[in-house]
């Protein structure tokens with residue numbers, strides 16, 4: 347490690363200073379031969395970083411953690427977590443470091459974080475490293491999520507380290523430089539709670555309030571308001587996942603953020619044929635994190651957050667529990683309101699006067715239920731269907747009807763829906779043409795691992811303007827070819 351002579355990047359250390367019990371000062375492993383693979387120039391500018399400097403040798407050393415701006419304190423963050431339902435009291439950043447925070451153009455603090463930067467004391471049996479493919483995968487999917495308007499951590503860069511990583515074979519290693527509103531997780535609170543130190547728990551909650559929900563500090567019970575804010579953020583987030591067909595794949599409490607950003611793109615994937623039981627992750631043999639289970643899992647994770655926060659809600663546990671239940675029980679209603687409003691948007695129907703309105707004569711809910719049944723029965727590609735439906739709103743139902751295996755109940759459905767006068771232009775703004783389809787992601791990562799970044803750049807070009815249909819990009823809109831087979835994703839890689 348070397349220390350930059352000039353403070354090229356104004357990194358603050360609010361987390362490390364406020365919460366030393368959760369912040370273990372640590373250094374990134376030396377990358378023998380850093381080589382920038384992809385840089386997110388618009389994001390760099392948003393953060394006040396000079397893209398040209400980031401491309402320089404010193405800039406690349408910063409991006410892998412080998413050049414630490416003066417005054418910065420890189421730390422491995424401690425957290426706990428429920429993984430597939432089982433509690434681990436000590437997880438933490440086994441292969442990651444928080445370099446510090448920068449203030450973005452709006453004055454908000456954003457974490458600059460490294461993934462794949464070497465073993466830390468939290469590494470357990472892991473090697474602390476990451477391979478090029480999975481880091482490019484996080485880059486492309488997180489940036490696609492951002493372009494879809496879904497809250498997410500961002501990807502600033504992927505830098506190949508020049509070191510090999512042993513997986514099934516030897517693979518080129520890389521560091522992802524990740525940017526987030528924060529890396530506070532449900533698991534951060536579980537860790538603080540497990541220490542038995544209520545003052546630490548309170549300091550963590552105060553840090554979260556000031557970073558994410560400053561208005562909640564004015565509430566009668568700010569910690570209950572913090573919890574309510576996280577419930578609202580997660581209900582909205584998971585509704586957006588469901589509307590876009592996103593399957594996170596590993597919704598452990600350590601991968602559930604306080605900010606409401608999507609985090610940790612390990613075994614995630616987008617649904618193709620609509621089926622709530624869809625699971626892609628190789629480690630999710632029980633289907634715990636199947637597409638259709640995600641809202642319920644999010645609420646389960648929020649219940650774990652409530653448990654961790656109980657001592658802050660009320661000093662008497664018996665009184666704290668009913669206090670926690672009210673926001674927790676509001677999750678299904680908030681989720682459904684967000685999802686229904688989003689589904690109306692996808693169908694080109696006007697929104698209800700308030701999202702919570704449940705009009706007795708509203709025809710949309712039964713229409714949506716019937717549609718999803720038809721999509722599932724026909725094994726219809728979710729993304730192509732909704733985009734194609736815009737054509738039907740413009741008068742040409744032929745192509746979307748042709749997606750169904752035979753002349754079917756769908757024809758009658760279309761007529762009923764068209765009678766509601768759907769807004770085709772609004773549909774085009776709600777239904778993406780391009781998502782990071784599994785076969786295209788795999789193609790881009792395989793080439794990137796071999797040093798050919800062109801397929802990745804082309805895929806990024808498509809998915810970072812997902813609603814903007816462009817000539818020449820047809821293959822980015824099409825479902826996987828039959829011979830792509832059953833898709834499996836892997837995490838911890």
Ligand code: AMP
Pocket residue numbers: 437438439440441442465468469470471472473474475476596600601610612837838839
């Ligand atoms: P994840 O599945 O990426 O959310 O990681 C779960 C936990 O495993 C976290 O504590 C990670 O830091 C840790 N971890 C995952 N992969 C590695 C690795 N290769 N080396 C060390 N720790 C790891």
Ligand code: MG
Pocket residue numbers: 600601610
């Ligand atoms: Mg994680």
